[in-house]
Amino acid sequence: MSRTSIRALTAFLILAAAAIGCGTGGGGGLSGGPSANVNIGVEPNHIDSGDRTEVAVQIASVREDAVAIKIRFPLGLSYVTGTAYYLIDGIEVVSNPTENESDSTHTYLVFYLTAEGLGHSGSGTLFMTLEGVSDVTDDVIEVDVDLDDPTENNRTEFDISDPQFDAQDQDSIRVGSGSSSSTSSSSSSSGA
Numbered sequence: 019m020s021r022t023s024i025r026a027l028t029a030f031l032i033l034a035a036a037a038i039g040c041g042t043g044g045g046g047g048l049s050g051g052p053s054a055n056v057n058i059g060v061e062p063n064h065i066d067s068g069d070r071t072e073v074a075v076q077i078a079s080v081r082e083d084a085v086a087i088k089i090r091f092p093l094g095l096s097y098v099t100g101t102a103y104y105l106i107d108g109i110e111v112v113s114n115p116t117e118n119e120s121d122s123t124h125t126y127l128v129f130y131l132t133a134e135g136l137g138h139s140g141s142g143t144l145f146m147t148l149e150g151v152s153d154v155t156d157d158v159i160e161v162d163v164d165l166d167d168p169t170e171n172n173r174t175e176f177d178i179s180d181p182q183f184d185a186q187d188q189d190s191i192r193v194g195s196g197s198s199s200s201t202s203s204s205s206s207s208s209g210a
């Protein structure tokens with residue numbers, strides 16, 4: 019094979035890999051794509067500042083020895099320390115996020131999980147509580163699962179300036195009166 023045809027083949031393979039990587043936004047399902055299948059649920063989806071909401075991330079079909087579970091949410095919410103735990107085979111296992119970092123628009127929580135940690139069922143749910151701290155107009159709480167690089171120490175693996183976050187699933191969130199619709203302009207007494 020000539021050098022140019024090898025180059026063309028390489029380019030094709032890179033494009034094909036990129037296409038596979040981009041096509042899983044609706045909750046996963048392509049085998050060989052994401053590091054695990056995840057679904058996120060937020061309940062309730064509308065809270066006031068000072069109130070709390072629970073986030074549940076279902077994890078299944080982990081395809082790596084270990085994965086990083088990344089949760090992203092707007093700055094109008096904050097993680098309530100000590101509330102995160104896994105429910106695996108009916109047993110609660112407390113887990114603190116390894117990272118709880120914010121940039122100018124979002125906060126990221128990062129949890130590292132081994133496939134062994136999911137036990138016999140190979141699946142589990144990660145729960146955490148978030149508190150509303152300021153108005154959030156209709157927005158989303160998202161989850162992305164990536165490979166836990168075994169050559170990189172987990173304490174330094176996540177880089178907030180390069181979070182490598184592409185949401186695999188999301189659920190809606192609103193805090194306070196923030197809304198894209200303007201139908202509630204008459205309710206002025208719904209503050210704190």
Ligand SMILES: [Ca+2]
Pocket residue numbers: 166167168169170171172175
């Ligand atoms: Ca690592």
Ligand SMILES: [Ca+2]
Pocket residue numbers: 162163164182183184
């Ligand atoms: Ca990613």
